[in-house]
Each structure stands twice: as C-alpha cells, then as structure tokens.
Amino acid sequence: MSTPLERGVDMLKSQVDARVESYFSSCTHCGVCAEACLFYTETDDPRYTPIYKTEPLRKVWQQNFTLWGKLSSSLGLSKPITENDLSDWETLVYDGCSMCSRCTMVCPVGIDIAYLIRKVKEGMAAAGFVPEGLQGASQRALKFGSPMGLTTKGLLTAVGQQKKEHDIDIPVDVVGAEYLLMLSSNEVVLYTEFLTAISKIFSAAGISWTVSSKHFEATNTGVQMGDSVIAAQLLERLLEVASELKIKTVISPECGHAYTTFRWDGPNILGRELPFNVVHIMELLDQLRQDGKLKTTGSFDERLTYHDPCNISRRGGVLEQPRNLLNLVAPNFVEMNDNKEMNWCCGGGGGVSSNERAEPLRLQVFNVKKRQLDELDVTTMVTACSNCRTMLEEGLEENEMDVEVVSITELIADHLA
Amino acid sequence: MFEQLVDGVFWNIALIVFFVGVIWRLITVLVLRSKRIDYSVARNSGVSGAVMANIRGFYPRKEVSARIRLQVIAGYMFHLGLFVLLFFAAPHVKFIAQHITGFTYMTIPYWGFIVASEIAFAGLILLWVHRVLNPVTRLISKRSDHIGTILVFVVMLTGCMALGEASSELRVLHRFSVELLMVYFPFSALMHAFMFIPSRAFTGAFLGRRGVNV
Amino acid sequence: MTGIKDKKSARMRKAVYCCVLSLLFVLVAPLIPYVIDAHAEDVTSSKANKPVALQHPGINLWNDVRQRNEVTQGSSQVIGVDSGILINKTGEDWRRFRMQMLMPYGAYFMAATITTIVLFFLLRGKLRLPGGRSGELLCRFSLNQRTAHWFAVGVFWLLGITGLILLYGRFVLIPLLGADGFSITASACKEMHNLIGPLFLLAVLALLVLYIKDNFFNRDDITWITKGGGMFGGHVSAGRFNAGEKTWFWLVMIFGFLLCITGLVLDFSVFGQGREIMALSHVIHGISALILITVSFGHIYLGTIGVEGTLEGMTTGYVDASWAKSHHDFWYEEMSATVEEQQGIKKDVASSSTKPASSPAGD
Ligand code: HEM
Ligand code: SF4
Numbered sequence: 001m002s003t004p005l006e007r008g009v010d011m012l013k014s015q016v017d018a019r020v021e022s023y024f025s026s027c028t029h030c031g032v033c034a035e036a037c038l039f040y041t042e043t044d045d046p047r048y049t050p051i052y053k054t055e056p057l058r059k060v061w062q063q064n065f066t067l068w069g070k071l072s073s074s075l076g077l078s079k080p081i082t083e084n085d086l087s088d089w090e091t092l093v094y095d096g097c098s099m100c101s102r103c104t105m106v107c108p109v110g111i112d113i114a115y116l117i118r119k120v121k122e123g124m125a126a127a128g129f130v131p132e133g134l135q136g137a138s139q140r141a142l143k144f145g146s147p148m149g150l151t152t153k154g155l156l157t158a159v160g161q162q163k164k165e166h167d168i169d170i171p172v173d174v175v176g177a178e179y180l181l182m183l184s185s186n187e188v189v190l191y192t193e194f195l196t197a198i199s200k201i202f203s204a205a206g207i208s209w210t211v212s213s214k215h216f217e218a219t220n221t222g223v224q225m226g227d228s229v230i231a232a233q234l235l236e237r238l239l240e241v242a243s244e245l246k247i248k249t250v251i252s253p254e255c256g257h258a259y260t261t262f263r264w265d266g267p268n269i270l271g272r273e274l275p276f277n278v279v280h281i282m283e284l285l286d287q288l289r290q291d292g293k294l295k296t297t298g299s300f301d302e303r304l305t306y307h308d309p310c311n312i313s314r315r316g317g318v319l320e321q322p323r324n325l326l327n328l329v330a331p332n333f334v335e336m337n338d339n340k341e342m343n344w345c346c347g348g349g350g351g352v353s354s355n356e357r358a359e360p361l362r363l364q365v366f367n368v369k370k371r372q373l374d375e376l377d378v379t380t381m382v383t384a385c386s387n388c389r390t391m392l393e394e395g396l397e398e399n400e401m402d403v404e405v406v407s408i409t410e411l412i413a414d415h416l417a
Numbered sequence: 418m419f420e421q422l423v424d425g426v427f428w429n430i431a432l433i434v435f436f437v438g439v440i441w442r443l444i445t446v447l448v449l450r451s452k453r454i455d456y457s458v459a460r461n462s463g464v465s466g467a468v469m470a471n472i473r474g475f476y477p478r479k480e481v482s483a484r485i486r487l488q489v490i491a492g493y494m495f496h497l498g499l500f501v502l503l504f505f506a507a508p509h510v511k512f513i514a515q516h517i518t519g520f521t522y523m524t525i526p527y528w529g530f531i532v533a534s535e536i537a538f539a540g541l542i543l544l545w546v547h548r549v550l551n552p553v554t555r556l557i558s559k560r561s562d563h564i565g566t567i568l569v570f571v572v573m574l575t576g577c578m579a580l581g582e583a584s585s586e587l588r589v590l591h592r593f594s595v596e597l598l599m600v601y602f603p604f605s606a607l608m609h610a611f612m613f614i615p616s617r618a619f620t621g622a623f624l625g626r627r628g629v630n631v
Numbered sequence: 632m633t634g635i636k637d638k639k640s641a642r643m644r645k646a647v648y649c650c651v652l653s654l655l656f657v658l659v660a661p662l663i664p665y666v667i668d669a670h671a672e673d674v675t676s677s678k679a680n681k682p683v684a685l686q687h688p689g690i691n692l693w694n695d696v697r698q699r700n701e702v703t704q705g706s707s708q709v710i711g712v713d714s715g716i717l718i719n720k721t722g723e724d725w726r727r728f729r730m731q732m733l734m735p736y737g738a739y740f741m742a743a744t745i746t747t748i749v750l751f752f753l754l755r756g757k758l759r760l761p762g763g764r765s766g767e768l769l770c771r772f773s774l775n776q777r778t779a780h781w782f783a784v785g786v787f788w789l790l791g792i793t794g795l796i797l798l799y800g801r802f803v804l805i806p807l808l809g810a811d812g813f814s815i816t817a818s819a820c821k822e823m824h825n826l827i828g829p830l831f832l833l834a835v836l837a838l839l840v841l842y843i844k845d846n847f848f849n850r851d852d853i854t855w856i857t858k859g860g861g862m863f864g865g866h867v868s869a870g871r872f873n874a875g876e877k878t879w880f881w882l883v884m885i886f887g888f889l890l891c892i893t894g895l896v897l898d899f900s901v902f903g904q905g906r907e908i909m910a911l912s913h914v915i916h917g918i919s920a921l922i923l924i925t926v927s928f929g930h931i932y933l934g935t936i937g938v939e940g941t942l943e944g945m946t947t948g949y950v951d952a953s954w955a956k957s958h959h960d961f962w963y964e965e966m967s968a969t970v971e972e973q974q975g976i977k978k979d980v981a982s983s984s985t986k987p988a989s990s991p992a993g994d
C-alpha cells in the first residue's frame with residue numbers, strides 16, 4: 001500500500017507531458033507572471049507568484065526527467081518532496097489561485113501556467129491535500145448530483161414553481177430534443193429568473209429543447225479539485241443522458257468552468273470525442289440574433305459594463321458574442337479597462353468559491369475589481385457566469401458598493417420583442 | 418598545454434555536448450508530444466495560433482507593460498545586444514566560419530560591436546540586479562538561473578578583456594569560458610533560448626483552437 | 632538564542648576587520664615601492680640636469696625639437712590631429728603630475744580616509760537602533776530606485792577596480808605576476824575599463840532622475856551640519872535624506888558627470904581632440920575618480936556596518952520605523968501622515984512571508 005505522499009508524487013510524475021517538459025525547460029524565472037496575477041498584485045506576497053505555485057510539479061519533473069536532477073537524486077543530493085511541501089502548496093493552489101489563467105497571457109516565453117497549476121492539483125488530489133470545502137462539494141456532487149446537495153427532486157420542484165408563476169413552458173426529459181440545457185445549482189436555487197428567461201427566449205425563437213431530470217448539474221467539482229477521475233465520472237453522467245435523450249447539442253448555462261469542461265477539457269479528460277456539440281448559452285443567443293430569431297425591443301439605459309468570466313473569455317474564446325448581445329439592448333455599455341482575454345478574475349474561480357477557508361483572501365483580491373469599477377462609475381455589471389455573479393455580489397457588498405449584477409440572458413429576456 | 422586543450426579537445430567536447438544536448442532536449446519534447454492529441458473540436462486553427470503566439474510573444478501586453486517596464490527594457494537590451502555581437506561582430510563571424518559553418522557573411526563595423534556589447538552588458542547587469550532585488554524573482558530564482566547569468570557575464574567579460582588582442586592567454590580564457598557555457602547550456606534554464614519556440618507554440622495552439630486572441 | 636546571535640555578530644565583526652585590513656593593505660602597499668621609486672628618480676634627474684659647457688652645432692634644431700622655447704608646430708605628410716608635433720613638451724608636465732601628484736596624494740587621501748573610518752568605528756562602534764526594532768516597516772526605496780543604485784554600484788566598482796589597477800597595479804602586481812603577467816592584466820583592465828565606462832553615464836543619469844527629488848538642500852540641513860550629523864551624539868532631525876546624503880548625491884552627480892565626460896573624451900579619440908585636451912581630461916578624470924572612490928568608503932561604511940538598519944532600505948526597500956524616527960524624523964512624520972492613502976507603512980509580514988514555510992526549491 002503506498003502512502004498518500006507516494007500517490008501524490010506518482011500522480012505528479014504521470015502528469016509530465018510534452019508541454020510540461022517544454023514549459024519548465026523555458027521558464028527563466030523572470031517574474032512577469034506575478035504582475036498579471038490578482039493574488040500577487042493585491043497582496044504583494046511573492047508566494048502567490050503563478051509559477052511558484054507549480055513548484056511541486058516542477059520539482060518532480062526536475063528530479064525525474066532532467067539529467068542533472070536524475071544525477072543528483074541518485075547521489076542523494078536533492079531533497080525530495082515532503083508532506084509539508086504539499087500541505088503548504090495546498091493553500092497556494094486552492095486558496096491562492098482561481099485558475100483564471102491571466103498569467104498565461106503575459107509569460108514572455110509562452111508558458112501556460114494555469115495548465116501547470118491544474119496538473120499540480122491532480123497531485124494534490126491524489127495525495128489527499130484538498131480543502132474541506134471542495135471535498136464536501138465533490139462528495140455531494142457524486143451522491144446527490146450537485147455540489148450544493150440539490151437533488152433532481154429539488155430541480156423538478158423549482159421547475160414546477162417557475163412554470164406556474166410565470167406561465168411558461170420548461171420541457172423536461174423530451175427525447176429527440178435538439179438542445180439539452182444543463183444548469184448550475186446556483187441557477188436553480190439562487191437565480192431562478194434564469195430558467196424563466198431562457199424559456200421565454202427559446203419559445204419566442206421556436207427552439208426544441210429540454211432539461212434532464214436525471215442529470216442537470218453543469219458544474220464539475222472534479223475539475224475544480226483537479227481530480228480527473230471524479231471529473232470523468234461526472235462527465236459520463238452527461239454522456240449517458242445525452243444519448244438517452246438523443247441530444248444533438250448540449251447548452252452550457254451561464255457557468256464558466258462548466259463551459260470549458262464540456263467544450264474543451266471534457267473530451268481530453270475522457271480521452272475521446274463527444275457525440276454531441278457544445279455551445280455556451282451566449283453563443284446560441286448570438287446565433288439566434290444573427291438568424292433573426294432573437295428580436296428585442298426597448299433599451300436598458302443605465303450605464304453598465306460587462307465582466308468577462310475567465311473560463312468563457314480567456315479560456316473559452318467566447319469574446320464577441322456577449323458584446324453583440326449587449327449592443328442590442330444597452331446603449332450605455334462601457335468596457336472595463338482590462339477586458340476580454342485580459343480581464344481580471346472575480347476571485348472565485350477554480351473552486352475558490354466552494355472553499356470557505358479562502359474567503360478573506362478572496363475578498364482581499366476583489367480590490368482589483370473594485371478599482372476597475374470605481375474608474376467606470378457604472379450602476380450595473382452584466383456577466384455570463386452565475387459563479388462570478390455570486391462572487392461579484394459578495395465583493396460588492398463587502399465594499400458597500402452600489403452596483404447591481406445582472407445575468408446577460410435575463411437582460412435579453414427582459415427586452416424580448 | 419592548456420591552450421592546446423582549449424583550442425582542441427575541450428572545444429570538440431563542448432561542441433558535441435552543446436549540439437547533442439540541445440537536439441536531444443528538443444527531441445524529448447517532440448517525442449512526448451506524439452503521445453497526446455486534443456480531442457475537443459477546434460474553433461479556429463491551432464497552427465495559426467502557434468505561429469501568432471510566437472510573434473505576439475515579442476511585445477508585452479499593454480495591460481501589464483507598466484508593471485514590467487524594467488524587465489522588458491533590460492531584457493531587450495541584453496538579448497538584442499548579445500545577438501548582434503554574437504553573430505555579427507567580425508571576430509565572431511570569422512571564428513564561426515573557421516570552426517563551424519565554413520562561410521562568412523556580413524559583419525558590423527568595430528564601433529557597432531562595441532556599442533552592442535555595452536548595451537548587452539547594461540542589460541545583463543540590470544537583469545541580474547533586478548533578479549536579486551525583486552522579492553518575486555528572488556523567491557523563484559533557482560541556482561541554475563544565477564549560474565547561467567554569471568557564466569554569460571564571465572564570457573562577456575573575458576571577451577571584453579581579450580578585445581585588445583594583447584595576448585593569447587586572454588583569448589584562451591575567453592574561449593574556455595565559452596566552452597564551459599556551451600557544456601552547461603543544454604542542462605539549464607539557458608535552454609529557454611530554444612525552448613521558447615515550442616512553449617509559445619503549445620500555448621498558442623491551445624488558445625488558437627479555442628478562438629482566443631493570442 | 633542570544634548566545635548564537637553574539638557568536639554570529641562576533642564572527643561578523645571579525646570578518647569586517649579582516650576586510651578593512653586587507654583593503655587597507657592593498658591600498659597602502661602600492662605606496663611603499665612608489666616612495667622608493669620617486670626618490671630614485673629625483674636623484675638621477677638632479678644629476679642629469681647639470682649644464683654642459685660645449686655648444687652643439689645643431690643647437691637650434693634640437694632646441695626646436697625639444698621645444699625649449701615654445702611649442703613648435705611643423706608639417707607632416709601624416710594627416711591627423713597633432714601630427715605636426717614631433718614631441719609635445721606638455722606631455723612631460725602631465726606625466727610628472729600623474730606620477731608625483733595624483734598617485735601619491737590619491738593614495739594618502741584614500742589611506743587617511745580608511746584609517747579615519749576604522750578609528751571612528753573602533754571608538755563609536757555600530758550605531759544601534761534606539762529601543763530596538765518596532766516591527767513596522769516603511770517603504771523607503773522603490774524597486775527601480777534600488778535597481779538603479781545597485782547597477783551603479785556594480786558599474787562603479789568594475790570601473791573602480793580596473794581603474795585602480797591601471798593606476799597603482801604596477802606596484803602590487805608586477806612583483807606578483809611579473810612584467811609579462813602584468814602587461815596582460817593591464818591590457819585586460821584597459822579594455823574592460825574602456826568598454827564598461829560609458830555605462831557609468833547611464834548609471835549616473837538613472838541616479839539623477841530617480842533620486843534628485845529629495846536631494847535639494849534646505850534650511851534643516853544647516854542645523855544638521857552644525858550638529859555634526861549626530862555622529863558625536865545627540866539627536867538631529869532630517870527629512871528623507873540628511874545633509875550628508877545630499878552631499879554624497881551631489882558629489883556623485885558632479886564628479887560622476889565629470890568622469891563620464893572626460894572618460895568619453897579619452898575613450899573615443901575620434902572627435903579631433905588633441906593631446907593637450909586628452910591630458911587635461913585625464914587629470915580631471917583621475918582626480919574625480921579618486922575623490923569619488925574615497926568618499927564612497929565613507930558612504931559604504933555608513934550604509935553597512937556604520938548604522939544599524941540602513942542597508943535593508945537599499946536591499947529590501949523597507950526600513951524599520953524606529954530607524955526612520957531616529958535618523959529621518961521629518962520623513963517619518965510625512966510618511967505617517969500619508970499612510971492611509973499610500974500604504975507607506977506595513978507590518979513586518981513581508982519578511983516572514985517571503986520565506987516559504989518550506990520550499991521544495993533549491994536546485
Ligand atoms: C557597496 C557599496 C555601497 C553600499 C553598501 C551602499 C549603500 C547604500 C545605502 C544603504 C543607501 C541608502 C541610504 C538611505 O537609506 O538613506 C545608499 C544610498 C545611495 N547610494 Fe549607495 N552604496 C554603495 C555604493 C554606492 C556607489 C558606488 C554609488 C555611486 C556611484 C552610490 C550612490 C548612492 C546614492 C546616490 C544614494 C542615494 C542617497 C541620496 O540620494 O542621498 N552608492 N547607498
Ligand atoms: S512569466 Fe513565464 S518565464 Fe517568467 S517566471 Fe513566469 S512562468 Fe517563468
């Protein structure tokens with residue numbers, strides 16, 4: 001039986017691939033990545049330097065894959081990784097990194113640091129160094145289907161309530177529907193307007209869609225923890241319902257990591273292509289706009305700005321669609337100073353939001369968002385990720401700022417012709 | 418005796434270690450590369466992303482440029498200065514033609530050589546001073562970063578000493594330090610001189626496929 | 632705990648003494664042969680100057696050649712600056728100045744300064760922080776300011792050491808390396824000195840731009856000077872920089888620029904400058920260099936072992952509040968007043984947090 005430490009180290013070893021080899025071989029330790037990371041700029045603590053967070057992986061690579069490293073470890077000259085290291089780095093990678101990948105964009109030698117941090121998390125998860133909050137969330141996800149502990153019964157209740165209150169149609173378990181809408185529990189419990197909004201837009205556009213009562217959860221705690229086994233288990237559930245319902249396209253809701261997981265990382269976690277297409281709700285709405293199926297009327301005249309969710313913009317490539325949609329209804333839309341692929345994170349990505357321990361730090365790094373908003377003097381902030389939305393609301397409240405956070409889908413639905 | 422070794426055996430060893438080492442490390446990346454394919458459906462071309470990232474990487478993003486001005490200016494001073502003096506100074510062109518390639522090409526005038534060296538020196542000293550003073554770089558720098566910097570500095574300094582061509586001792590010293598550098602090169606962070614290309618390409622392809630502006 | 636600290640500081644003190652003594656030796660040693668040498672020269676020259684009665688037939692020609700009466704300009708096929716002058720009489724004046732004034736007096740000056748510093752240190756010891764550390768840190772120098780400073784230090788000493796070897800090296804190094812060895816060293820030093828030289832202009836310009844703001848003299852400086860800078864006890868008030876530091880700044884500026892200008896004149900003889908301009912430049916260059924090097928001993932002393940808590944301002948960028956209160960109280964008040972907006976003060980967490988609890992780094 002191997003110890004947790006050995007399992008972690010073995011996992012880290014297995015993570016070394018061409019990109020890791022190339023990245024670690026080219027890092028000159030120039031420190032530029034720190035200047036892009038909100039956890040460094042807002043704390044001035046050099047330990048939050050992005051590449052420093054990858055130390056455990058770098059060390060395993062150095063000792064097992066490089067000539068000097070192999071030589072000096074065989075001579076017993078290098079210190080192997082200890083449990084202490086892992087527990088120190090647990091706070092660095094889970095509390096001190098929101099996987100926003102802003103660092104990746106500025107590295108002069110082109111290192112995708114977020115990719116490396118994601119791999120460090122695999123090692124951490126294998127060795128059992130995962131914050132309690134995340135562990136709990138993933139257990140609930142496996143057991144009940146959602147990290148918030150929301151069961152399908154809860155979903156059906158919510159659906160029924162919305163149907164009654166707003167006199168709308170929410171198709172459930174329709175075999176042969178073109179689109180399967182996935183939801184994050186946030187959108188079922190907290191932001192119930194989202195479901196109503198979607199339903200209105202879809203019925204106006206005449207779209208054949210459904211939600212699944214068997215598996216509705218779009219978020220993936222396995223990805224946040226960095227545990228590919230759990231991530232794959234949760235993904236398999238999606239594949240199962242999609243094939244049962246003969247779905248052509250899966251819609252990712254307003255959730256950043258759900259989108260990158262379905263659209264980009266999922267196929268690689270599973271090691272095969274997905275049997276359906278994946279679109280983000282904003283891609284779909286923008287497509288409907290282009291096809292003339294989305295007609296709006298009136299306008300939202302408040303001064304507003306758009307918060308790019310990292311996973312949707314920088315990691316997902318959905319950059320212009322939200323802007324096209326906003327230009328339909330919001331004449332006073334202004335961009336933040338750093339936007340699109342260089343936006344600043346809300347602070348709660350990468351599982352930080354489910355990690356209660358990280359809350360003080362998360363609120364501290366929210367300062368950067370506060371500064372961005374102070375420059376603009378807006379009353380409203382639109383976003384396209386319900387996790388960002390919660391984080392932004394908490395940060396605004398903490399700083400006693402009078403800015404309302406709105407979902408883009410809801411904004412559009414409010415102005416349907 | 419030492420002079421003969423430096424001009425003969427040591428030089429051959431250094432040349433072999435350098436080329437075999439560099440090629441071996443690049444091949445390692447390519448071999449590992451063949452193991453992994455991306456299963457997601459690309460939005461845009463990964464190849465064009467890889468190419469774009471390699472070009473885009475040469476200028477800093479405006480969102481951080483104010484915070485990294487020193488690194489960028491000093492970095493460019495050092496690398497451009499070194500590039501020019503290494504490949505276009507008359508003594509180096511002559512040496513490379515004699516010992517490696519067999520042909521000569523355009524050279525810069527002597528004053529250009531001197532100016533390039535001065536710029537490179539200034540850049541290297543600034544970069545190293547910054548490495549030690551900035552809490553971030555001080556924390557993340559490895560021994561091999563410092564050794565690499567110092568070796569390059571020694572090579573440049575001995576080269577500078579030998580400028581007077583007053584004695585063969587100084588020339589031999591310069592050449593010996595170059596050989597040390599060449600032997601150390603493939604096993605250190607100096608490999609970034611080659612590895613930045615695949616690194617940028619990987620990241621660029623990754624982002625390019627996803628349709629992110631690299 | 633205190634035992635270890637004492638041992639450490641004792642070792643530290645020993646190391647510092649060793650350094651100072653060896654520096655002293657290196658600097659004084661050149662004088663010994665020089666003194667002997669200078670006498671020897673004096674003796675021979677006084678003998679050789681005895682008048683000779685016999686008149687040479689070509690006396691006028693030779694008088695012209697030797698420029699007994701005035702500088703003579705001839706004509707030559709060679710086109711170039713000063714090519715019409717066969718022998719330049721002023722060259723001898725320059726040589727004599729260099730050998731008989733610059734070298735010995737420069738050495739006396741340096742030796743005297745070092746001796747004073749050592750004596751002062753033995754008498755007063757390190758100036759401790761009154762009341763110990765407060766744990767509160769004030770941001771004193773930005774990263775750019777510190778980088779400029781240590782860049783200047785690096786370039787300054789590369790030039791200083793190579794320059795001193797060119798000036799005094801023959802006395803120390805010929806006995807050690809032999810004449811051939813020294814010729815190699817001298818050539819190497821000359822090339823380094825010439826190549827690195829222009830970088831000092833960059834360094835001085837950077838220091839000028841980044842440090843000038845708080846270095847203008849004002850009324851408080853007079854009080855500071857009349858009280859002897861607090862070196863002999865008593866508290867003296869000062870702003871961000873005291874009069875001593877300001878003096879050092881302006882010395883660096885004045886002599887630094889003089890060094891750079893004259894250095895460029897000497898280094899790049901392509902602008903039509905003749906021997907006389909070159910000789911003059913050399914005189915100014917030598918004097919300025921020796922002044923800056925000598926004063927820098929005092930600066931280094933005060934920046935390192937002289938005053939506790941000063942060096943960390945230049946290395947980490949932060950100083951302890953009690954250091955600021957005792958040496959730069961006006962500046963401390965200014966900083967405390969603006970702390971709310973500027974985050975000038977921070978708790979001493981940086982130094983503990985820069986050290987990772989345990990680091991797998993280190994290869
Ligand atoms: C190894 C040698 C040196 C050490 C240890 C050293 C140390 C220091 C320290 C600790 C300070 C900060 C004093 C304060 O907090 O007020 C300082 C300031 C300064 N140093 Fe140095 N220094 C050295 C050599 C030099 C040299 C060679 C130069 C010039 C070429 C120089 C120019 C300056 C200047 C301009 C300042 C700013 C002070 C002012 O503007 O008044 N230093 N140095
Ligand atoms: S920016 Fe890139 S090269 Fe520089 S330290 Fe960070 S990861 Fe390394």
Ligand code: SF4
Binds near residue numbers: 039103114
């Ligand atoms: S991914 Fe974002 S939070 Fe994490 S290290 Fe990079 S910049 Fe910082």
